[in-house]
Amino acid sequence: MSNALLPFEPSPESSLLPAWFRDQQHAAARRYESLPSPTRRDEFWRFTNLKALDLQDFAPARPLSKDAAQELAERSIGVEDSVASLVFANDCLVSIKTPAALPKGVLVLPLAEALDRHADLVKDHFMREEGVLGAEKFSALHRSSIRNGTFVYVPKGIRIEAPLQTFHWLAGASQAVFPHTLIIAEENSAVTFLDWFQSADNSRGLGCGVNDLWVSKNSTVRYLAVQQWGREVTSLHSNTTQVAEGGSATSLAMHLGGRFSRSESVSHLNGQGGRSDMLAITVSDGEQEFDQRTLQDHQAPHTGSDLLYKNALYDTAKTIFSGLIRVGQQAHHTDAYQKVRNLVLSDEAEANSMPGLEILADQVRCSHGATTGEINPEELFYMQARGICKKDAYGLITFGFLNEVLERLADDTVRAKLQSTLQARLQGH
Amino acid sequence: MSLIIKNLHARVVGGQTILNGLNLEIEKGRIHAVMGPNGSGKSTLSKVIAGHPDYEVTAGDILMDGKSILGMEPDARSRAGLFLAFQYPMEIPGVSNANFIRAALSARLAEGEELEATEYYADLYEQMDRLEIPRNFTSRSVNDGFSGGEKKRNEVLQMAMLKPTYAILDETDSGLDIDALKIVSAGVNALRSPDFGALVITHYQRLLDYITPDYVHVLVGGKIVHSGGPELALELESKGYDWIREEMAEPALA
Structure with missing residues (x-):
């Protein structure tokens, strides 16, 4: 370079x-x-x-x-x-x-x-x-x-x-x-x-x-x-x-x-009792690449963090997630969660997930997990059995998958705006 | 006009044969019940009619108002007027019930046409009230975290909204307490009309106390082995299925 x-x-x-x-x-x-x-x-x-x-x-x-x-x-x-x-x-x-x-x-x-x-x-x-x-x-x-x-x-x-x-x-x-x-x-x-x-x-x-x-x-x-x-x-x-x-x-x-x-x-x-929700939605298609790195850094007791990252991958898209939960020595009674979910909609797409934990305190509750999956054929059949064509069913299920992140927002107007932005992005798939 | 199942043979794709020459005709205006022991092919029958991709038809036909539906995708069958109420409705996180039902209704409109939102909600609320479903249901995700009873109510709600010509209800009574059973049955009975035919698949006679069928059929080994009126259900309830199996085993007399 x-x-x-x-x-x-x-x-x-x-x-x-x-x-x-x-x-x-x-x-x-x-x-x-x-x-x-x-x-x-x-x-x-x-x-x-x-x-x-x-x-x-x-x-x-x-x-x-x-x-x-x-x-x-x-x-x-x-x-x-x-x-x-x-x-x-x-x-x-x-x-x-x-x-x-x-x-x-x-x-x-x-x-x-x-x-x-x-x-x-x-x-x-x-x-x-x-x-x-x-x-x-x-x-x-x-x-x-x-x-x-x-x-x-x-x-x-x-x-x-x-x-x-x-x-x-x-x-x-x-x-x-x-x-x-x-x-x-x-x-x-x-x-x-x-x-x-x-x-x-x-x-x-x-x-x-x-x-x-x-x-x-x-x-x-x-x-x-x-x-x-x-x-x-x-x-x-x-x-x-x-x-x-x-x-x-x-x-x-x-x-x-x-x-x-x-x-x-x-x-x-x-500070004690502080909380952070870290959320992300990624829609990737064509040759797009999304590289996401995160740190949940707990340095005080009774703090909470909840990370939810969801990626939908089409075509030859690629995503990387690498995240670390770090619980410092003072951060007793920490609650920290980290969840990454990849929905892979193409055989050629590539999702990489690297979750991580580093815990130096006692009495903490931490969990992390990464899953990668495809559309569940039974969900697809259920939608089709209601008259929704395969393409639209894929779209709805994918929207739902990502929308679970938006559902965490309390503000109705903001959520509705982001939902319509997401819907527009998924159009054509 | 009717839904005709003619000499139907079907199996799991590349696997075991489950339906062995099944014949059944569901006329508009009639409710047929199919009962049978576990493993007789009840759920397979409902999935094959709806077009589940895990099954293949090896012989026979399914005709809806004279037209074979075997070559049709499940969504095309639905739009043509068929409805399957699932024994185990799927959970679809992140998709609200209101959007799901709206998508199903929109799929029935011509290209460029749009569902009128006010009418849609008026109709939806009316049907929900009938099934005693609270209003916050519309924004909840499809079946996500629903109790068994809520899921079955949702199936009947969808049926009421989509107004099918023929409905298959696959063990709609399973997982229901008596109050829910009454509500769900009332929902089905409300659809009874000369333009609606239904096939009620059940393991227990209990459901048929609330949805009185015109005919009852017994499914054993992938085919209908006995048919009768509503009284047959009571007989099965008291005597079980063994007497039918014994009858089948007896050599036919000239």
Whole structure:
């Protein structure tokens, strides 16, 4: 792999970022260049198609014309009851809408603005940890190249019921975007946030994103990411969650698009009674590859985590799951579950699962399991006996298989939107 | 018009023959009951009629209103007006009952036509009320975590929604307590009409107290060996199946 991608180009937007941040970016650029490229000898990159990590053709995305950007903003619907919607096209802010006034003290801002106006908050929370599951080099790339993103701050005691959302559009050939989302939920607060990753066209491209969720004492954060980049996009994404005492985090990723997609998700359970639900749905077809690495890191007593990843594989698609539950010495009475299920719908598809446990505490309940199976012929017959043709029955059963993950969401509107997104993705199979 | 099973021979694909020249005619407007001991071929009969891929027909035919259905896929048979209430209904996680039944109804519409949602729910709720099924049932996954009774009620609900011409009920009474049995039977009886024929397969006479058949047949060794009226069911209940087996063993007199 080459490092020909120029990770940090001074652009009009980035020159507006504060100097301290640009210094960090320059340092990250040097780190990106000096860090070795992944090899398959590295456990974190086992089974990965490393050719997909050749990023030399990509360059930081150029801003779109005003009309083109506006058109994308109009296509950004998402959940209709959203109380704040941001749209970025090629990492430039296109629009920010807050249909109703947000509760006092709540901040929903472009990251570039937050860097300026709330520098201390950002400094304390921005990318405090980088790529612990292998993506260190790409985290450095992200940090060096980031130009904007979403910053959400929910003060103590404020619970926002309706969801917030951001759209990240990628447009044009060989463009690279670096979406970023930083959510800070203070004590006893609650927030639901959706990130939509979408392509404007069928071009090759790179989406290299990071999001950080800070879940303070007794707060609730639900983060939903819908990755529906175009079919020729390379997607690299890292999600890190920090859960304090009594906090509750739910992260759900729908991996639908892209050619090669690597996602890393880490949950640190730092405070007693904290809980994290880590959910993912992957629909893979054609020659798509989805590489998923996870860590459930229990460092405090009475913490809980529940991971459910479901993959549907068609054609010659390939998925990799590698997950670790780590229970630290202090984390007595941990409840940790990890379940991966693969539904293989083609003889040529390949599902790899590598679940793992590392337990250093006493009195814990942990279980992990991975299953790989095909459609049950008796389920198929049952559906056919009701008049549903084979093709539709396959579709319904596959939808049901994946929908079990969405059923874990409490918010009806969000769930319904994600269900229709999933249904649309399964159309044609 | 009727569902005719003519000299039906069937076996597990590449395996043992289970049905050995079975003849039966289910006329519209009539309910036939088939009873028989374990292993006589009762469940195979229902699966072969519905077109289960594990079985193959080696001789004979099944005609629905004069047309052979043997070349038809199970879904085509269903859309043509056949219904099988399963002895063991499948659980389909993640697919809600409302969506499942809607998909089954939509499959019966012409290309481009869509089910009218308000009418659909009105009809669904009416049938659910009749079967004393609570409203939250619509959003639950198909049979997922259902009790035996709930599953059987769901089968009868689906039948009521799909309005078949001919229904096969395979041991619909198994796993039901007496209250559930009454409700399910009432659901079946509500469908009785001159345009509906049913084949009720059961191991016990109990069900036939609630769904009174017009005819009762005894299935032994893969064929019908004895037929009679509803009183035959009572006779089987009190005397068991042995007397029929003995009768069969006796040499035929000239």
